[in-house]
Amino acid sequence: MIQLTNIQKVYDGTRVQVRALQGVDLTLENGDYVSIRGRSGSGKTTLLNIVGTLDNPTAGEVLYDSVDPFRFSDADLSRFRNRKVGFVFQEFELLPELTVLDNVALVPRIGGANRKEAQRMATAVLERVGMTDRMHHYPSELSGGEKQRVAVARAIVNDPAVVLCDEPTGELDEANVAAVMEILDSLNAAGTTLLVVTHSDEVAEHARRCMYMVDGVLHEAS
Numbered sequence: 523m524i525q526l527t528n529i530q531k532v533y534d535g536t537r538v539q540v541r542a543l544q545g546v547d548l549t550l551e552n553g554d555y556v557s558i559r560g561r562s563g564s565g566k567t568t569l570l571n572i573v574g575t576l577d578n579p580t581a582g583e584v585l586y587d588s589v590d591p592f593r594f595s596d597a598d599l600s601r602f603r604n605r606k607v608g609f610v611f612q613e614f615e616l617l618p619e620l621t622v623l624d625n626v627a628l629v630p631r632i633g634g635a636n637r638k639e640a641q642r643m644a645t646a647v648l649e650r651v652g653m654t655d656r657m658h659h660y661p662s663e664l665s666g667g668e669k670q671r672v673a674v675a676r677a678i679v680n681d682p683a684v685v686l687c688d689e690p691t692g693e694l695d696e697a698n699v700a701a702v703m704e705i706l707d708s709l710n711a712a713g714t715t716l717l718v719v720t721h722s723d724e725v726a727e728h729a730r731r732c733m734y735m736v737d738g739v740l741h742e743a744s
């Protein structure tokens with residue numbers, strides 16, 4: 523279970539302060555599928571980055587099964603993130619110089635798996651997202667939808683506690699939106715905890731719990 527309590531985030535600019543999150547409470551149970559809708563600038567990415575421990579809150583608490591990862595040293599926090607959090611970004615963020623297989627295998631490699639074990643793990647998740655026949659291709663040789671399927675494989679390869687998706691379909695055409703959402707739905711059906719932020723109503727409605735964010739405040743959708 524992941525529990526956020528009264529999360530605040532203030533960005534200190536040179537002239538203005540931006541209060542990007544203004545007291546966010548959020549609980550993610552294991553196996554949840556939660557979406558957060560909101561306009562550009564409402565604080566969605568800020569929240570996702572804090573849930574994913576990429577950025578720390580100005581105030582408030584993040585707990586993973588009662589553990590506060592922000593108390594860890596930098597090295598331990600990196601290790602924690604590698605094991606516990608999967609990220610899927612709008613722009614895929616694959617490494618261009620690595621093959622599909624190596625992009626995915628890099629995550630367990632960083633986590634300490636040997637090359638053979640990492641490749642075995644990567645092969646298994648690439649099969650789950652239907653990318654087995656593109657394993658030895660480079661990202662530049664893939665369509666947007668294929669790149670996002672690889673990014674999803676990379677996000678799940680270490681069997682994380684949560685997969686965080688930031689506008690996962692923002693760069694995709696309609697057919698690829700459907701294909702990627704089908705994969706996310708099937709991951710959740712198999713037990714993966716998902717938090718998806720999006721400005722798309724259609725994407726948001728795939729979740730079992732829909733929330734929305736306005737000016738750094740999170741609301742439950744009715």
Ligand SMILES: Nc1ncnc2c1ncn2[C@@H]1O[C@H](COP(=O)(O)OP(=O)(O)O)[C@@H](O)[C@H]1O
Nearest residue numbers: 533540542560561562563564565566567568569
């Ligand atoms: N690194 C930053 N420094 C200063 N302000 C930021 C930074 N990142 C985001 N913001 C501001 O915080 C607010 C929320 O941004 P963001 O979380 O990116 O929203 P969203 O993902 O919903 O578009 C916006 O007003 C944005 O300009």
Ligand SMILES: [Mg+2]
Nearest residue numbers: 566567568688
């Ligand atoms: Mg954003």
